[in-house]
Amino acid sequence: MKTMVSxxxxxxxxxxxxxxxxxxxxxxxxLTDSDLARIQQGVLMPNAREVDYVEQLAAAREGYKKSLLxxxxxxxxxxxxxxxRWARTELRTFDQAVRYNYLMPGEWLPVNLSASESIPExxxxxxxxxxxxxxxxxxxxxxxxxxxxxxxxxxxxVITNYPTSDKIDDAAYxxxxxxxxxxxxxxxxxxxxxxxxxxxxxxxxxRFRAAYVLDRRLRMRADALALYRLAVEKESMYxxxxxxxxxxxxxxxxxxxxSAPDFRIQGD
Numbered sequence: 001m002k003t004m005v006s007x008x009x010x011x012x013x014x015x016x017x018x019x020x021x022x023x024x025x026x027x028x029x030x031l032t033d034s035d036l037a038r039i040q041q042g043v044l045m046p047n048a049r050e051v052d053y054v055e056q057l058a059a060a061r062e063g064y065k066k067s068l069l070x071x072x073x074x075x076x077x078x079x080x081x082x083x084x085r086w087a088r089t090e091l092r093t094f095d096q097a098v099r100y101n102y103l104m105p106g107e108w109l110p111v112n113l114s115a116s117e118s119i120p121e122x123x124x125x126x127x128x129x130x131x132x133x134x135x136x137x138x139x140x141x142x143x144x145x146x147x148x149x150x151x152x153x154x155x156x157x158v159i160t161n162y163p164t165s166d167k168i169d170d171a172a173y174x175x176x177x178x179x180x181x182x183x184x185x186x187x188x189x190x191x192x193x194x195x196x197x198x199x200x201x202x203x204x205x206x207r208f209r210a211a212y213v214l215d216r217r218l219r220m221r222a223d224a225l226a227l228y229r230l231a232v233e234k235e236s237m238y239x240x241x242x243x244x245x246x247x248x249x250x251x252x253x254x255x256x257x258x259s260a261p262d263f264r265i266q267g268d
Contacts, residue, residue, distance in 0.1 A: 030233075031226070031229045031230060031233060035226035035229050035230070037228040038178055038222070039227065039230060042193060043189060043210070043214060043220065043223040043227070044190050045087055045111075045188050045190060046103055046107050046108065049087060050102075051103065054102045064094065067095060068087055069091070070092065071087045071122045072084065072087045072088060075113075076191050086249060102154065104187060105156045105160040106159055106175060106176075106194045107190055109159065111169060111194075111197050111246040113164070113198045114164070114198065115166045115167070115168045115169040115170075116164065116166065118165075118166055119164070119165060119166075121161075122158050122168075122221050123153055124163075125161075126155070126158050126170060126171055129154030129171070130174070132148075132150050132151035133148070133174060133178075135153060137249040139177060143181065148181065148182075151174070151178065153198045156171070156175060156265055159171050159175070168198050169196075169198045169199035169204075170204075172191045172192075172198060173191070173192070173195040173204045173206055176189075176190075176195065176206070176209070177209075180217075185213050185217040186218070189214055192213065193210050196234070203264065204268075205241055205266060206240045207230045207234055207235055208227075208228070208265065209265060211224045211225075211226075211228040211230075211248075212224075212263070212265060213217050216260060221257060222252075225249060225253070228248050228249050228252070229245075229249060231245050232245050237267070238267055241267045248260055
């Protein structure tokens, strides 16, 4: 997984260097070797060890349930009513237990996907998600959270079911926006990164939003610094964002950086 992350993001950074920076006020802001190392590794991305643990957990859950079902079948065949009642109660408890999806679609899919193929089914699913997204209030101060979660489910389906679609970067960005609204900042940061990994030419300010979440919400300022610099390289069309990023780069580069004020990010 790390190798794929490195290859994809190295390509992103190379494009950034070749295209240059269109804003003359930020030409003195450059990615350092340390920045490149952080970006290439990815921030908060699941590694092979986490994937293994989650897969082991899923297998253990399935094995446990199968053993209970086998035990129930055995007690049914022997007529042991008391133990049959115990096993059925344990199975019911198992089915009612809270279980988390520790890896969401945007996390476990490969970093080197390419948002390039026009797929009508994916387009339709994405538009359904966007309709719900807008219906929810579009994250303008207060949103209908129930409808927002329905939209999130559809965006995740786009990513899962159509991983070669040219809508996966759009779906990743919208999912990240929702995760950020729901205060799942770690997953939001991952999905913002997926947006520009899957489409280096994305129109969204995904690099800046990833940096801002890491900086303001998670206090992961060394990682935020690297992504702020990448945002300056690649997203200078968002002038307000770029100016804020330049200021934060200066502040975060000092020994004791001060806290930043809240900021109205450009871009939907």
